[in-house]
Amino acid sequence: MSTPQPAGPGAPPDPPPGILARDLHRSFGTVRAVAGVDLTVRRGSVTALVGPNGSGKTTLLLILAGLLAPDHGSVLVAGADPGSSATARSRVGWMPDAFGTWDSLTAVEVLTTMAGAYRLPAGQGRARAWELLRTVHLDDLAAAPAHTLSRGQKQRLGMARALINSPEVLLLDEPASGLDPRSRIEMRSLLRGLAAAGTTVLISSHVLAELDEMVDDAVFLSRGRTVSSEQLRVGVTERRWRLRTLDGPALQRWASAARVTLHPDTDAPDGAGSVLVDLTDDAAAAALLAAAVGAGVPVVSLAPVSGRLEQAYLSLDTERR
Amino acid sequence: MTTFDVPLEPGHPLDPAPPGPDTSARAISWQGVRTIAVLELRQRIRSTRWRVALAVWFALVGLVSILIGGAFAALGGDPTWSFGLVLMFVLGLGLVVAPTLASTAINGDRNAGTLAILQVTLLSPADIAVGKLLAGWAAALAFLAVSLPFLIWSALLGGTTVAGFFLSIVVLALLLGVVCAIGLGFSALTARTAGSSVLTYVAVASLTVISLILFALTAPLVTTTEEVEVYGVSEEAMAGDQTYECETFTAQREVTHTERTWWLLAINPFVILADTGAQPGLDPRDSGPFEAIRSATNQVRSGPPDVHQECWLDSAPPPTVDDAAPIWPWGLAANLLLGAVGLAVAIRRLRVPYRTLPGGTRVA
Ligand SMILES: Nc1ncnc2c1ncn2[C@@H]1O[C@H](COP(=O)(O)OP(=O)(O)OP(=O)(O)O)[C@@H](O)[C@H]1O
Numbered sequence: 258m259s260t261p262q263p264a265g266p267g268a269p270p271d272p273p274p275g276i277l278a279r280d281l282h283r284s285f286g287t288v289r290a291v292a293g294v295d296l297t298v299r300r301g302s303v304t305a306l307v308g309p310n311g312s313g314k315t316t317l318l319l320i321l322a323g324l325l326a327p328d329h330g331s332v333l334v335a336g337a338d339p340g341s342s343a344t345a346r347s348r349v350g351w352m353p354d355a356f357g358t359w360d361s362l363t364a365v366e367v368l369t370t371m372a373g374a375y376r377l378p379a380g381q382g383r384a385r386a387w388e389l390l391r392t393v394h395l396d397d398l399a400a401a402p403a404h405t406l407s408r409g410q411k412q413r414l415g416m417a418r419a420l421i422n423s424p425e426v427l428l429l430d431e432p433a434s435g436l437d438p439r440s441r442i443e444m445r446s447l448l449r450g451l452a453a454a455g456t457t458v459l460i461s462s463h464v465l466a467e468l469d470e471m472v473d474d475a476v477f478l479s480r481g482r483t484v485s486s487e488q489l490r491v492g493v494t495e496r497r498w499r500l501r502t503l504d505g506p507a508l509q510r511w512a513s514a515a516r517v518t519l520h521p522d523t524d525a526p527d528g529a530g531s532v533l534v535d536l537t538d539d540a541a542a543a544a545l546l547a548a549a550v551g552a553g554v555p556v557v558s559l560a561p562v563s564g565r566l567e568q569a570y571l572s573l574d575t576e577r578r
Numbered sequence: 579m580t581t582f583d584v585p586l587e588p589g590h591p592l593d594p595a596p597p598g599p600d601t602s603a604r605a606i607s608w609q610g611v612r613t614i615a616v617l618e619l620r621q622r623i624r625s626t627r628w629r630v631a632l633a634v635w636f637a638l639v640g641l642v643s644i645l646i647g648g649a650f651a652a653l654g655g656d657p658t659w660s661f662g663l664v665l666m667f668v669l670g671l672g673l674v675v676a677p678t679l680a681s682t683a684i685n686g687d688r689n690a691g692t693l694a695i696l697q698v699t700l701l702s703p704a705d706i707a708v709g710k711l712l713a714g715w716a717a718a719l720a721f722l723a724v725s726l727p728f729l730i731w732s733a734l735l736g737g738t739t740v741a742g743f744f745l746s747i748v749v750l751a752l753l754l755g756v757v758c759a760i761g762l763g764f765s766a767l768t769a770r771t772a773g774s775s776v777l778t779y780v781a782v783a784s785l786t787v788i789s790l791i792l793f794a795l796t797a798p799l800v801t802t803t804e805e806v807e808v809y810g811v812s813e814e815a816m817a818g819d820q821t822y823e824c825e826t827f828t829a830q831r832e833v834t835h836t837e838r839t840w841w842l843l844a845i846n847p848f849v850i851l852a853d854t855g856a857q858p859g860l861d862p863r864d865s866g867p868f869e870a871i872r873s874a875t876n877q878v879r880s881g882p883p884d885v886h887q888e889c890w891l892d893s894a895p896p897p898t899v900d901d902a903a904p905i906w907p908w909g910l911a912a913n914l915l916l917g918a919v920g921l922a923v924a925i926r927r928l929r930v931p932y933r934t935l936p937g938g939t940r941v942a
């Protein structure tokens with residue numbers, strides 16, 4: 258669960274992590290796709306897997322899903338080795354970044370087939386398939402051939418397919434690509450709901466703003482290595498905020514009187530009316546806003562310049578391949 | 579900015595997997611096989627291509643059967659050839675169609691991105707391979723079922739026995755399954771669907787045509803000049819007086835030891851089917867194609883005779899037909915073995931996690 262447990266004398270020991278990878282390596286010929294990944298994903302958390310193109314995200318997820326054998330290193334997913342254990346397979350859901358759909362199978366048949374592949378009894382599989390179709394809002398397209406679905410609809414069906422076995426660990430490779438804004442929001446709340454119920458979610462994406470609003474932790478990959486693991490929801494992170502006002506000089510006067518350090522905003526289109534300010538947390542932002550407004554500065558907006566993930570990503574020395 | 583590194587507990591040993599049904603994913607299960615077979619068959623049955631193919635097949639076999647039956651009726655001949663010809667035609671057509679049914683089953687799915695999503699489930703490699711084989715075989719049997727009316731009709735015209743008819747149909751069904759299994763094996767071995775199709779056709783051609791050519795080409799290799807027993811008029815007798823008489827003597831003769839290469843014929847599906855359908859005890863010179871093929875193969879199998887018949891004085895005795903030792907069990911066993919190899923290769927190559935990937939492919 259994502260709620261921290263009180264560490265007392267009688268408290269149970271920390272639950273084992275949902276995903277644990279130690280010193281993973283995997284090469285394809287001369288390409289070192291994964292070259293030293295250490296990864297711990299807390300049970301019941303949503304963790305972002307972020308990295309430039311070719312940094313090994315898909316390869317890492319394949320190893321975690323038990324499809325690729327690592328050259329070196331050890332993996333535990335949901336407490337078992339995904340490469341050799343049926344237990345791990347039954348507990349993992351995997352959604353690849355590129356996948357096909359079977360010709361001429363309807364959406365509901367795709368899901369019942371997957372349920373059969375997970376050895377669910379037929380009746381139970383059908384019930385689960387319909388439940389998931391309703392979850393991803395494809396129930397009115399249940400009888401449509403799956404390959405006639407639109408890209409976003411296929412993506413939603415792929416998500417339902419990854420959930421068919423009620424996995425403890427969910428591995429998602431760019432699941433939001435092709436989704437419309439509403440579907441993205443729904444996916445976000447779906448994943449948060451799953452995490453709240455104890456599912457461990459590892460999600461790779463390039464849309465950091467979107468990840469920002471749903472992930473607890475983030476893992477950054479660069480050239481096949483984990484370069485930083487962060488717990489975003491925990492701890493204080495000083496962020497840069499943009500403050501916009503109608504009266505630039507008035508703001509400057511108030512700032513120098515109140516001893517607030519302002520940075521020039523080089524990206525802003527409206528010049529002096531927009532400045533940057535470093536703040537430790539939301540409370541500091543609220544206090545700053547109240548003080549400025551109280552001093553008569555006509556403030557238009559105060560908002561973070563970039564998402565926490567984006568800021569963290571850009572501050573890392575990651576390289577595109 | 580403050581970042582918190584998640585503690586990785588480097589010294590902490592990884593907890594072992596809990597004891598559970600961990601071996602079950604490696605074995606074959608009926609539910610898994612059925613899931614895959616139903617999946618494959620559903621896709622086939624719903625495509626219009628498939629219905630068109632069956633209709634064309636029906637029309638083709640019907641046309642040929644009627645032409646064969648009509649030809650015998652018009653010529654007033656003995657219709658002992660009719661079943662043999664129709665069955666050979668169905669086999670030939672089946673050998674053309676069967677490779678398409680399974681030879682892209684695995685690499686086609688891999689290219690379409692629908693293989694890996696099955697491999698991560700509880701399905702074992704054997705489930706997937708056997709399911710795909712059963713589906714391909716069932717499709718091949720559908721073609722056979724469509725031709726059954728004509729096969730029965732031609733069998734009623736003549737040319738086989740009741741036992742021969744049923745044996746032939748069963749063996750034909752098995753041979754089509756073997757071709758599917760070989761195709762499945764190639765589809766697991768090659769990355770491209772075109773490659774596995776071509777290889778499967780080459781394999782079928784090797785069994786039917788190339789084996790025949792090899793048999794002919796290896797004849798000089800197994801031919802030697804030896805001292806053999808000959809029954810005929812000896813050269814001394816020829817040089818002497820006018821009363822020729824046949825006697826047994828030894829002389830130098832070229833002998834072709836086809837008993838060393840007969841298996842090249844025995845693995846031929848056409849030879850196998852001829853052997854199952856042939857009527858026992860008929861003179862191969864005036865009966866159907868089955869009897870002719872069977873007696874030729876039998877002769878080849880027994881190799882050179884103990885005593886070479888060269889007596890042209892009295893009429894030659896009719897060639898004896900050896901019904902006691904049928905060839906088809908050998909040929910069928912060899913073919914089934916090839917099919918088993920194909921299936922085993924497919925199962926092996928479907929195992930995950932992959933250690934090596936075929937060059938230029940991705941898992942997903
Ligand atoms: N099957 C393969 N054969 C050869 N090279 C491969 C294979 N799979 C991956 N690679 C290489 O490994 C590296 C990592 O690839 P991977 O697909 O894991 O990147 P990624 O982080 O998912 O990138 P993206 O953000 O573009 O999806 C790349 O350089 C890629 O070319």
Ligand SMILES: [Mg+2]
Nearest residue numbers: 314315354430
């Ligand atoms: Mg990728």
